[in-house]
Amino acid sequence: MTQQETPKTKNNDRIKLPFVFDTAKMIAECDILKLEQFEYYSVIPLRSPAHIVDPSLPFPPPADDYADGSWTDWLDTPQLQKSPYLMSVIDYFRKNTEVTLVRLLRLAPDSMIKEHTDPTLALEIEKSVIRLTIPILNNDKVTFYLNDTPVPMQPGECWYLRLSDPHKVTNLGETERINLTLDIVPNAWVRKMIADSQVSIE
Template sequence: METNNTTTLSMNDTFNDRIKLPFSFETAKMLEEAKALQLDNFEYYDVIPLRSPAHLVDTSLPFPPPADDYADGSWTDWLDTLALKKSPYLTNVVNFFKENTTVTLVRLLRLAPHSTVKEHTDPTLGLEIEKSVIRLTIPILNNENVTFYLNNTPVIMATGECWYMRLTDPHKVINDGDEERINLTIDMIPNDWIRQIIKDSKHS
């Protein structure tokens, strides 16, 4: 992992901003189901919701009342979408985490060939933030010309792996390849279970 381009963080902080967790999932099954959900064409970026706020999944439900702090996923109920219900293996992946913590937003994120997600931060996606959610990333389709930069340093993620990244820090994605990139992202309200796994994985 390259670190010499990082100027704002210490060496220890650089490694703590991305942590590979001790979970792995079957790429072929995830990819088959992801492909079955896709539209044929999209420009730049495409999001397929697999778990969303309840009122967006079931339009008969009322909108949730205004919340003082939308950073905490407890501001609404969350439901599996029809797309997830059509996808048995992806359902199993999501259910693994639902059995251990409160899962909020789940999405398939597609980045088109020769496209870039510009550098940005997600202010509510970090363990260090009070009343936040955290995001786990599972790459499904990748190529050698896709680079995810976190704090100006590439995060080398293999398909099927599961990663926690401190997305409150600057990050961007560059896909210089000829094939789209697909990631599964799972947001959750952090509890003792996932905090301990992240802590143990940091030192493994």
């Protein structure tokens, strides 16, 4: 990970955080983990609910609110345990806050994710987690739209996106797109990191 200067953003629906991760190392580990075949959209879990990682553990009791991740314990998956660099990326955040769901998200060539919202994934939502996105593999025909405007995410960068707002993804290229996403608890450290990274453009 290396530090970058504070980026600029028009509003707080997208904030580029001031560091970048090693895409070559992430791609190498993704290649090892790859599914044999995939169509459209697929997921490789790196942190999941404990009872999914270890089926011998009891299913957690029903919760009134699943938004903040406290409804279950979370464990690293076998896929993460054999991916030392991806583990170091996650460790950077979990030494400062709780990390819940972590996944590699893959979008096939010539595919799209239709516009939708994730109602609980926003800093403004009380008792919720937020999602950080780190692009790993991209092409110049991949576009992530948030509130109908593209987010210029580049491989290795780390972004906070307010996903309670409408968003969609198009991959019109000939290669797959892979993102690493981390759901984290927005404690004081996280809020300061995001606030310090935000510079408004009037």
